[in-house]
Amino acid sequence: MKLTILGCYSATPRTTTNPTAQVLEINGHMFLIDCGEGTQVELRRNKVKFSKINHIFISHLHGDHFFGLIGLVSTFRLYGRTSELHIYGPKGLKEVITLQLKLSNSWTDYPLRFHELNTKESTLIFEDDRVEVHTIPLSHRVYTNGFLFKEKEGDRKLLIEKVLEANINVAYYRKLKQGHDVENEDGVLIDHTKVTAPADPVKSYAFCSDTAYKPAIASIIQGVTALYHESTFIEEHQHLAPTTKHSTAKQAAMIAKKADVGALILGHYSTRYDSLEPFKEEAKEIFDKVLLADDGKVFEF
Amino acid sequence: MKLTILGCYSATPRTTTNPTAQVLEINGHMFLIDCGEGTQVELRRNKVKFSKINHIFISHLHGDHFFGLIGLVSTFRLYGRTSELHIYGPKGLKEVITLQLKLSNSWTDYPLRFHELNTKESTLIFEDDRVEVHTIPLSHRVYTNGFLFKEKEGDRKLLIEKVLEANINVAYYRKLKQGHDVENEDGVLIDHTKVTAPADPVKSYAFCSDTAYKPAIASIIQGVTALYHESTFIEEHQHLAPTTKHSTAKQAAMIAKKADVGALILGHYSTRYDSLEPFKEEAKEIFDKVLLADDGKVFEF
Numbered sequence: 001m002k003l004t005i006l007g008c009y010s011a012t013p014r015t016t017t018n019p020t021a022q023v024l025e026i027n028g029h030m031f032l033i034d035c036g037e038g039t040q041v042e043l044r045r046n047k048v049k050f051s052k053i054n055h056i057f058i059s060h061l062h063g064d065h066f067f068g069l070i071g072l073v074s075t076f077r078l079y080g081r082t083s084e085l086h087i088y089g090p091k092g093l094k095e096v097i098t099l100q101l102k103l104s105n106s107w108t109d110y111p112l113r114f115h116e117l118n119t120k121e122s123t124l125i126f127e128d129d130r131v132e133v134h135t136i137p138l139s140h141r142v143y144t145n146g147f148l149f150k151e152k153e154g155d156r157k158l159l160i161e162k163v164l165e166a167n168i169n170v171a172y173y174r175k176l177k178q179g180h181d182v183e184n185e186d187g188v189l190i191d192h193t194k195v196t197a198p199a200d201p202v203k204s205y206a207f208c209s210d211t212a213y214k215p216a217i218a219s220i221i222q223g224v225t226a227l228y229h230e231s232t233f234i235e236e237h238q239h240l241a242p243t244t245k246h247s248t249a250k251q252a253a254m255i256a257k258k259a260d261v262g263a264l265i266l267g268h269y270s271t272r273y274d275s276l277e278p279f280k281e282e283a284k285e286i287f288d289k290v291l292l293a294d295d296g297k298v299f300e301f
Numbered sequence: 302m303k304l305t306i307l308g309c310y311s312a313t314p315r316t317t318t319n320p321t322a323q324v325l326e327i328n329g330h331m332f333l334i335d336c337g338e339g340t341q342v343e344l345r346r347n348k349v350k351f352s353k354i355n356h357i358f359i360s361h362l363h364g365d366h367f368f369g370l371i372g373l374v375s376t377f378r379l380y381g382r383t384s385e386l387h388i389y390g391p392k393g394l395k396e397v398i399t400l401q402l403k404l405s406n407s408w409t410d411y412p413l414r415f416h417e418l419n420t421k422e423s424t425l426i427f428e429d430d431r432v433e434v435h436t437i438p439l440s441h442r443v444y445t446n447g448f449l450f451k452e453k454e455g456d457r458k459l460l461i462e463k464v465l466e467a468n469i470n471v472a473y474y475r476k477l478k479q480g481h482d483v484e485n486e487d488g489v490l491i492d493h494t495k496v497t498a499p500a501d502p503v504k505s506y507a508f509c510s511d512t513a514y515k516p517a518i519a520s521i522i523q524g525v526t527a528l529y530h531e532s533t534f535i536e537e538h539q540h541l542a543p544t545t546k547h548s549t550a551k552q553a554a555m556i557a558k559k560a561d562v563g564a565l566i567l568g569h570y571s572t573r574y575d576s577l578e579p580f581k582e583e584a585k586e587i588f589d590k591v592l593l594a595d596d597g598k599v600f601e602f
Contacts, residue, residue, distance in 0.1 A: 012376045013339075015346045037372045038314070038339050045316045061404040063375045071338040074364045075313045093405040099400060103362040103393040105443050142406050 001026045001151070001203040001225065001301045004032070006042035007269035008293040010210075010232050010246075011064055012039050017065035017271060018295050022228070023048050024205055027151045028131040032056045032072075033207050039068035046296060048203050050082065055126065057133070058089030059209060060144035062168045066093070070100045073108065081110040088133075090143045091116040108272055117145055122220045136220050138211035140245045146208035148221060156196040203301055206261070209268045212242060213251040218258040225301050227261040228293065230268035234278045249279040253286035262301070267293035302327045302452070302504040302526065302602045303565050307343035309568035309594040311511075311533050311547075312365055314338050318572060319596050320365035325532070326504055328431040328452045333357045333373075334508050337408060340369035341376050347557040347597060352382065356427065358434070359390030360510060361445035367394070371401045374409065382411040388432075389416040389426055391444045418446055423521045437521050439512035441546045447509035449522060457497040464496045504602055507562070511570045519559040526602050528562040529594065531569035535579045538571070550580040554587035563602070568594035 002025040007018025023043070027095070030052040032039075043050045050072075051181075059067050076085060087093065094114035101107050115125060119135060126133040129152065136146030155177035157207025164174070168190060172182040176192045184190050206221040209230035221227055232246035241248050247255075249266055256264035264287055266279050272280075276292050283290045291299065303326040308319025320337025324344070331353040344351045351373075359367050367390070377386060386409075388394065395415035402408050416426060416567065420436060427434040437447030456478035464474070469491060473483040477493045480535075485491050507522040510531035522528055533547035542549050548556075550567055557565035565588055567580050574580075577593050584591045592600065 011379055013342050013372070014344055015568075030572055037369065038342065041314050041316055041339065061401075062407070063372060063401070063405055065374045067375075067401075068338065071314070071364060071368045074368075090404075092400075096397070096400055096404060100362075100368075101366070101396060103391075104364055105445075142404075203334070270568055 003226070003228075003265075003297075003299040003301075004046055004048060004204065005267065005293045005295060005297045006039055006046060007036050009293050009295070010268050010270050012271070013064075014271065016156060018042055018066075020059075020209060020268060021068065022207070023053070024149060024150055024213070026203065026205065029055070029131055030131075031149065033147060034059055034065045034209075036064045037067040038072075040072045042295070043072075045287075049239040049286060051076075051079070053085075054083060055086045057147045057207075058087065058093060059138070059144050059146060059207070060140060061092055061096075062142065062210070063089050065118075065210075069093075070097055073097060074103070076110065077106060082107070084111040084113055086113045086115060086126075088115045088117060090145075091118050094187040113194060113301045116142070134220070136206060136208055136217055138208060138213065138217070139214045140210045140294065144210060146206060146211065146217070148204065148206045148224070150204040153202050154199040154243070156199050159195055159197055166195050167191050168195070174193070182220045205301075207256065209256070210246060212245040213247050215252070215255065215258055216264070218255055219260065221259045222259055223262075225262040226265060226299065227256055227259065227263070228265040228267055229255055231266040231279050231283065232268050232270050232277070234282055237272075249283040250286055253283035253290065256283075261289075263289045263291055265291045265293050265299065302506060304506065304527070304529075304566075304569065304600040304602075305347055305349060306594045306596060306598045306600075307340055308337050308596050309346060309440045309570065310596070311569050311571050311574070314365075316573065319343055319598040320368075320507065320570060321360075321510060322369065323508070324354070324439055325450055325508075327450055327504065330356070330432055332434075332450065335360055335366040335510070336370040336373060338368040338372075339366045339375045343596070344373075344525060352377075352380070354386075355384060356387045356484070357389070358508075359388065360447060361441060361443050361507070362391050362393055363443065363511070366511075370394075371398055374398060374402070374413065375405075375407060377411065378407060378409045382409070385412040385414055387414045387416060387572070391446075392417045392419050403588055408434075416431050419444070419495075420598060422448060423449070435521070436520050437507060437509055439509060439518070440515045441511045441513065445511060447507060447512065447518070449505065449507045449525070451505040452503040454503050457500050460496055460498055467491050467496050494559065506602075509556070511547060513530070513546040514548050514555070519556055522560045522562065523533060524561055524563075527600065528564070529566040529568055530556055530558065532567040532584065533569050533571050534578050536581055537576070538573075546581045550584040551587055554591065555585035557590075558588045562590075564590045564592055566592045566600065
């Protein structure tokens, strides 16, 4: 599982910082999460093969999270994309994208599928045999979802020497990997746990931005491998968090602790700060495994 | 008159090139012309005091000319702008901008005035005591205007030694500057041309992008100080110009020659070219005073 941060600063894009966008590679998928202005350029700068993006998840309709979407949709068209593009986000997203395509007389040649969200409870919005994606209802000034990405458990792994030793016909290997006991060539029932190892542990990633402190999400994201949680402010400006419906680094850490996550990644920093270190220091007072997102940074889990 | 090129490449923004946007400073005004994705960052990079922009002119609704507008409008809001912002562009622009402000629940606190254009003849769309702006109807795949910016003639200049010598009361200086003859203290009529010099010559700028070769615009832009004319292609790809409704460098030069302009600035280059020199070379075969636009370049006239 690989996470590339294209942008992790709040409010306006600047020469030195980008608004929210990140790419999650998980179990063969490449998911784009949020798409602030300039995302298509950041995809290029970070050498992401963006033709592989088939699913885009938009948390909410503040500009720093979606103003780059129409540009990316248009660029896919100019580059002759033919495969379906799925876009998940709040109601209204379809109207705003299609209006711009209509005005520019530039309908996409590829199928553009909108999945407009209005659920206020955690909901399964994408699933295939490798991954599932659920919404994480957040608390912000407009309707906002985080997203939980979970690998599905893979097959158990054959311990090939033990399988051979047990004299099992190759036709049964698949059943073994699926966790079934099988008869060997001598008619003896073989316990699959003796000749296979457990599947790789599943990994999961939760993206939570933007949101006020909302402890209720902990149950949804319990035990995730990595949690990206917004931390717009440090303690010095904690008074701004409730009114703007953002979180402090400490609050992000409190969520991480409550949800017992593998690692907490902080981001969505206010652009008023010169250094990110105070975010880390303050979060670490609550929760130890803290990482700082930054534009262009890559995390592998 | 100062022109700052923020972006002058066609199609998609890249790490090395920007889509169309430029700032024209003329007679005390700061006009933004077109606003491709990333324009607000380019304004910062080029250190343009963008709070001084009160008028934005959008040529047409292809993404590479306006996808950055909503971001700039939003940033003005975040920065506490209070002064009116006037936006001139094709019908539809108001709907697309206001829809996005509505969806993000972020109405501007400053007055946002849309001037939607649908004229097919050159029309005066802005005028004050310093400058006037006219549309230049262009020929493109969607409804498109270029813009002609013209300084208004200023006052004549007092030749102060001659004025003193002629014994003219200071109360008449203003009339002299306005081109009236006045009586001196001795009751003698003084010819204003003897004691004043002509006003500075007026400057003018024509922005013509995007357009197919359209010789009819020459009469509108006759004798302008500087003409920015799109040149998407060089001769090698001239066959693409009519179908895409763009121009070649040579065609831009033919317009410049026909309109007898002071200087031709080429831009809106296709991103397929590694070098801009062929554009200049080919244009120079037709018209001598050719300049190459490039991102970050500043022209003063």
